[in-house]
Amino acid sequence: MKTLLRILYLEDSSAEENEENCILEKEYNIRKIFFPQEIKNALKAFSPHVVLWDNNARVSPQEVLPTLKISEENILSILPVRNGNLKEVLPLLESLSIQLNSRETSKLEKKPCCELEERYRSIYQTSLDGILVTEPNGTILAANPAACRMLEMTEEEICRAGRSGIVDPEDHRLAYAVSQREKLGKAHTELTFVKKSGVKFPVELTSSVYKDREGNSKTTAIIRDITERKKIEEQLNISHETYRNLFYKSPIPYWIYDRDSLQIVDVNDVALKAYGYSRAEFLDLTIMDLREKEDIPDLQKDLEMISRSTGIVGPGKFNHKKKDGTPLKVEIVGYKVDYENHNCRLVACLDVTEKENFLTRLKEKEARLTAAQEIAKIGYWEWDKSTDTFFLSEMMYQLWGVEKSTFNPSWESIINVIHPEDRNSFQNAQDDLIHEGKENSLEYRVLSPSGEIKWIQEKGRIVSWQGNQPEKVEKTARDITDEKNFIEKLSTSESRYKGIVKSQTNYIIRTDMEGNYTYCNEKFFKDFGWLYSDEEIIGKPSLSSIMEYHHQAVIELVERCILAPGTAFQIEIDKPKKKGGIRTTLWDFVCLLDAKGNPSEIQCAGVDISARVKAEKDLKESRLRYKLITEATSDAIWDWNIESASLFWGNSYKSIFGYDPGEHQTLASWEQLLHPDDRARVTGSLDAAIEGTERKWEANYRFKKKNGDYAYVLDKGIILRDQKGKAYRAVGSIQDITEKKKLEDLLEKANNLSRIGSFDFDLVSNELYWSAMTREIHEVGEDYKPHIDSGIDFYKEGKNRDRIKNAVSRAINENEAFDEELQIVTAKGRELWVRVIGEPVTEYGKCIRISGSFQDIDKIKRAELEVLNAAREKETLLESIGDAFFALAEDWTVTYWNNQAARLLDCPRETILKRNLWEIFPDAVGTAFQKNYEATLKDRQRRHFEAYFEGTAAWYEVNVYPSSEGLSVFFKDITRRKTADVKLRELNKSLKAHTRELVTANKGLEQFSYIVSHNLRSPVANILGLADLLQNSEYPQGVKEKLFGEIFSNVERLDSVITDLNGILQAKVDVKTQKERIDLKLLINEIKSSIKNVIKEEKAEIKCSFGDIHEIVSVKSYLYSIFYNLIINSIKYRKPDVAPVIEISARRKADFIIIAFKDNGLGIDLANKQEQLFTLYKRFHHHIEGKGMGLFMVKTQVQMLGGRITVDSRVNEGTTFTIILKESLIQLEEENETALSISGN
Known part of the structure; x- marks a missing residue:
């Protein structure tokens, strides 16, 4: 099943599918974009969490960001992919997927408040984003650690600074963000913040308004430092502009056509120039208009094939025509693209007309050259000593008797072709050529796989040097087998006809018709007599001195001799050497007749042909080949005669730079074409090379073309010197590297984006080179000169430094490449993860330099380590x-x-x-x-x-x-938790009840304190004042008695107040009384019975409607007092001349019982008396006797029962008191029974 993570992959269209691609397709919800025209369709109803960006992709993140719909919940991550290598990002994707799944899961789960509060606190403390809690006016109340680190302030300093102290006062976006937050309750924007040090940096801010517990408005602000993202966006903008110009400013002709209508919809300037049209004219064409009529059927077939293709089509070569009808040979490559919501193809077309004509001419010349070589049986081969590579002409394969398809030229394979006895002389001739540097000539034999022996005459010379060492050797070879055979035959004939003395340097033997020796000369005995222990050859079989594999050939040749007496037959025979090895000999066999004309003996004359003749190179063929190579190369060849000051240019000078070869025949005219900024440098280096001892000269510079443009060129030359070392001639070539330079610049930009540098360690000179990016990663200056020891010292001491030392050592001693991820400590003391790749360069099996790349992978590595730690934790999670x-x-x-x-x-x-x-x-x-x-x-x-x-x-x-x-x-x-939950609910309910009691008690205590301080103070003060008066004995007796009367009156008032307060305290104590089930009808009847005289006297009517509520669980004394006081109040405060009617009702709503007392009495002025209604000693009808305690006691007792009381009244219309009580006891008992059954207790 695919994860929730949505991925947008900006992929390289030329990349091949691999295993990691399959994993992405299988595990994730992924969409791919190859070309900019695909962006709109790909992002329909698709909001990615991650953007993967291949550094070779045609589409950059900057091009897709405006189209993306990024929500505040889903923060977009952009991950780079290097050269299609998805292995580095798969762990990051897995980590992001886990985080996303966890986040989505947490949205569905309900968490207890305490757990959520703890989580929020953890997030607040550990968040990498800064979090500020503020007032809407900008006052900062709190700041998390991340915000303190970001602003380089303490929390106290941030709170003291306020919003105006941390936001750049010149940033006008703040005012708009604040207004948006006031309007919508939230805001999302980017602002510029200021650190304590005064450094400004960009942040992404998300702010929202919330209410605190007191209902006051507060705001949260989440800030994220986006400095790095801004840098990347700036780089992406530059990259986007660069890639956008690739089409219009490319040196390659491009145009786009609609695949349905075949109409051309866009074209670059290079294509317009190539075809000779204006832009408006070209966009009015279809691709049919670019082809000749006779090519249209083939084009239609090609279009059918292209319609079935989804990738790159081509390259292919076709005949086009320009606006003026001139034929144009082009090489085309097509790509499928979506352009302005149309199904199109992008076509790259290169004008190969001149190239095709040139190749045709070259093939014709090559055919003539090959024919000449075949007629003359002359071959050519060359050896590039610097690269140890060989080139062989077709004839050379024939001369050596090897198959081109199976023969791999190397010194070993060439030596194996040479006859074994000529190999030493062949090798010695090559060594002499290399060491002495002079032309040489050599004759040798080659032994073909079929056993055929050929004589080859070879000439060789050195054509180029690298310093004092030969760089390239070329040779010509000629088949001289016929000449050698003629000489051999002549020698044999002379030995036969001019005497035995002349032939002593050759072998002479005779055998009888059975093949046994009848004669041998001294030369033969000297070389082969050792084969016989008794040193007697006569009478021994002749085959005993011949290698066994030649026996059959010799027997067959003898049979032919017998059939043709007097005719010489030639054969090459291998014989063993005394000290080992093979001696190759060439023999003439002749059958001799006796006097009767019958065959009597076989006479044989042989010669040792093991010695090889050194070959001499054919200078004429060498010059011919040089001329052909000069004409065939794409570089501009030049030849400078220093003594005559004349300068010769090859034909490519015109095709590359537009000048005729005869235009600039002096060095001064060439110098005028150099870019002014390069002229002094280039001419100075050339002068120094000519005056010095160097054999080579090389320079990069800008060269002015015929059309006025400057091309980047690479100029290489070889300087020829006389015996005194004076330069008399220089030959070289100029190569146009403009496109290469552009690509190098693009590569440098890409390397800077990827933070990839390079290094080169030359073991010969012991010099270490660092690129600018490598120095930047090490945090050293541009003038820093690294050394191998100081470079290694940057690596963190311990295993990191040991590993790089070992890697460098293996590269030097064992030619072993390395690829390491290590930590360094920069010049500024920062620890960074880097990836260092080194490749040894060898010469003659010895390492002479180590070149490689150096990349800053600190962010990636730290992310990988986090993923690895997470993986290890996950691995042990299931068991731990x-x-x-x-x-x-x-x-x-x-x-x-x-x-x-x-x-x-x-x-x-x-x-x-x-x-x-x-x-x-x-x-x-x-x-x-x-x-x-x-x-x-x-x-x-x-x-x-x-x-x-x-x-x-x-x-x-x-x-x-x-x-x-x-x-x-x-x-x-969770069995224990289930049991604990029951107990917890019991405790929770009890705690809530106690809490309500405490709140009520607190309020009662406040009122009680007021009563004590107010109601008791007045009588006590009166008593104390009167007592002071009684102490004065001067008052008459009558006055004193009156004072005593007042004292007793105040004492009675004090006693009444104390009695009332005692009743109130007793009521609060009685709440602890055991609750019981109370029948409401019986309770009303008891009250009616206790006040039946009052009811009868006032003609009061009490109506009851309790519905299905027959009884409730409560404190009976409380409920009796509440009902009694409300009934008595309704009767007491009746309207004059109107019989009081009291309606008592009860109903159930949810977990509550609602009891209402409604009367038709005088009513209460709630507009003025609402706040004093249930206050002690407060009365609202002073014409009626009362103390103002009834309603106070009612409210006190209702609250002590955990309920509340409300009143609705209008003057002269009556009053309704509503009491709301919870069926707490009944409910608690039922829950206890259920919990006990669940837990099994």
Whole structure:
């Protein structure tokens, strides 16, 4: 199953499919873009989390960002891919996928408030983004550690600075963001912040408004430092502009046509110039208009083939025509593109007319040359000593008797072609040529696989030097076998006819008709007598001195001789040498007749032909080949006669730069074409080379073309000197490297983006070179000169430094390349991860230099390490987590079972692995476990549930996740938690009740304190004042008695107040009384009975409507007092001359019982008396006797029962008191019974 992670892959269109591509397609929701025209369609209804950007892709992130719909929840990540290598990013994608799945999962799960609060606190403290809590006016209340690090301030300093102290005052975006937040409640923008040091940096800010617990508006601001992202965006803008210009400013002709209408829809200037049209004229053409009429049928067939192709088509060569009808030979490559919502193809066409004509002429010349070589039997071969490579002409393969398809030229294979006895002389001749540097000549034999021996005459010379060492050797070879055979025959004839003395340097033998020796000369005995132990040759078989593999050939030749007496037959025979090896000899066999004309003997004359003749190179053929190479090369060849000051140019001078070869025949005229900024440097280096001893000269510079443009060129030359070392001639070539230079510049930019540098360590000069990027990574200046020892010292001491030392040592001593990821400590003390790749360069098997690349991979490596740590944690998670875990295949086979699962379900791993789950746990079939597992397997959605399993008599919390193989199940035993939950609910309810009691008690205490300070103070003060007066004995007795009367009156008032307060305190104490079930009708009847005289006297009517509420659980004394006071109040405050009617009703709503007392009395002015309604000693009808305690006691007792009371009243219309009580006791008892049954207690 694919993960939730959505990926947009900006892929290189030329990249090949690999295993990592298949993983992306299988595991992730991915869309690919190859060309800019595909962006719009690819991003329809698609919002990616990640953008993968191949550094070779035609589309950059900058081109797709404006089209992307990026939400605030999904933060876009851009990951670079180097040269299609997805291995580096797959771990990052897996990590991002896990984070995304976790985030999406957390949205679905309900977490307890305390856990969420802890999580938010953790996020606040550990977030990498800065988080600020502020007032809407900009006052900062709090800042997390990330914000402090970002701003380089403490939290106190940030709060003191406020919003205006951390935002750049010149940033006008702030005002707009604040207005948006006021309007929408949130804002998202980019601002410029200022650090404590004064450094400004860009941030991405997300701010929203929320209400705190007191209902006050607060704001949160999440800030992210986007300095690096801004740098990348700036680089992407530059890259985007560069790639956009590739089409219009490319030196290659490009045009685009609609695949349906064949209409040309766009074209670059180079194509317009090549075809001779204006832009408007060209865009009015179809691709049919560029072809000749007779080519249209072939074009239509090609278009049918192209319509079935989805990739690159070509290259192919076709005949086009210009506007004036001139034929144009072009080489075309086509690419499928979407252009302005049209199905199109991008066509690159190169004018190869001149190239084709040139190749035709070259082939004709090459054919003539080959024919001449075949007629003369002359071959040519050359050896490039600097690269140890060989070139052989077709005739050379024939001369050496080898097949071109199987023969791989090398010194070893060439030596093997040479006859064994001529190999030493052949090798010595080559050594002499290299060491002495003079032309030489040599004759040698070659032995073909068929056994044929040829004589070759070879001449050789050195044509180029590298310093004092030969660089290239060329040779000509000629078949002289016929000449040698003639000489050999002549020698044999002379030995036969001019006497035995002349032939002593050759071998002379005779054999009888049975093949036994009858004669041998001294030369033969000297070379082959050792074969016979008695040193007697006469009478011994002649085959005994011949190698066995030549026996049959000799026998057949003798038979031919017998059939043709007097005729000489020639044969080459191998014979053994005394000290080992083979001696090759050439023999003439002649059959001699006796006097009767019958064959009597075989006479043989032979010669040792093991010695080789050195070959002499054919200078004429060498010059011819040089001329052909000069004409064939694409470089501009030049030849400068220093003594005559004349300068000669090859034909390519015109095709490359537009000048006729005869235009610039002096060095001064050439100098005028150099770019002014390069002229002094180039002429100075040339003068120094001529005056010095160098044999080579090389320079890069800008050269002015005929059309006025400057081309980047590479100029190489060889300087010829006389015996005194004076330069008399220089020959070389100029190569146009403009395109190469552009590509190098692009490569340098790409390397800078990827932070890739280079290095080169020359072991000969012991010099170490670092590129600018390599110095930047090491954080050293441009003038820093690295050395191999100082360079290694940058690597972190310990295993990192040891590894690079060992890698360099192996490269030097064993020619072993290396690719290491190591840590360095920069010149500024920063630790960085780098990737260093080194490739040894060898010469004659010895390492002479090490070249390579140096890349900053610190961010990537640190991300990899985080992923690896996560992977290690994941690896041990299944066994180390507290949860039990098992995995199921789609057929319910158990594929994994951890130790915790084995313990909780009392089922060992070996019992259940690879077994069907329902066979092992049949009592789970049909339960919530099976139902949830099957549902998850069907709809592939995660499930979380809690269920009781009879098999283990336990409760389990289960999380089920779909996987690519089936299901992953995490579960844990929550039986203790279930039991604890029941107790926790009991404690929670009790705590809430106590809390309400405390709140109520607190409010009562406040009022009680007020009563004590107010109601008691007045009588006590009066008593104290009167007592002071009684102490004055001067008052008459009558006055004193009156004072005593006032004292007693105040004492009675004080006693009344104390009695009332005692009643209030007693009411608060009585709440602890045991609650009981109370029948409401019986309660009303008891109250009616106690006040029946008042009811009768006032003609009061009490109506009751309790519905299905017959009884409630409460404190009876409280409920009696509440009902009694409300009924008495309704009767007491009746309207004059109107019989009081009291309606008492009860109803149930949710978990509450609502009791209403409605009367038709005087009513209360709530507009003015609302706040004093339930206050002690407050009365609202002073014409009626009362103390103002009734309603206070009612409210106090209702609150002590955990309820509340409200009033609705209008003057002269009546009053309604509503009491709301919770059926707490009944509910609690029912919950306890349920919990006990669940827990099994």
